[in-house]
Amino acid sequence: MKLLLVFLAWCILFVLCWPLAVLALMAWPLLWLLSLPLRLVGITLGGVFALLTALVQLPARLLGWRPAAAVAR
Template sequence: MTALLLFVGWCVLLVLSWPLALLALVLAPVVWLLALPFRLLGVAVDGVFALLRTVFMLPARLLGNRASPGGR
């Protein structure tokens, strides 16, 4: 259903404004290439935060700290 709506939307866009559709078709790879470094930076920052969380939680894991059944 989503693919059909996307196809119909693309056809309407192409009929109503074909220069805009062609521009979007040409610029999509350029935008993807420009966004790629930011995505890589996001993955790296997420990795650093995961490492920091693991390091800070290590003493509790070594001591065997478990959550109580009450959730506190």
């Protein structure tokens, strides 16, 4: 659905101002390449925070504590 809305917005932009729409179409791959390092940083930070959470909860888990979601199953 999101892709369809983006395509519809691009079509409207193409009708209203085609040079800007063509520029946006050409700039999209460049912006995607520039965002890749930021995505990698986000994935890395997510992993680091998951590791820190696991390390902080390790003593309690060794003593038998389980998260509420695991108890409800």
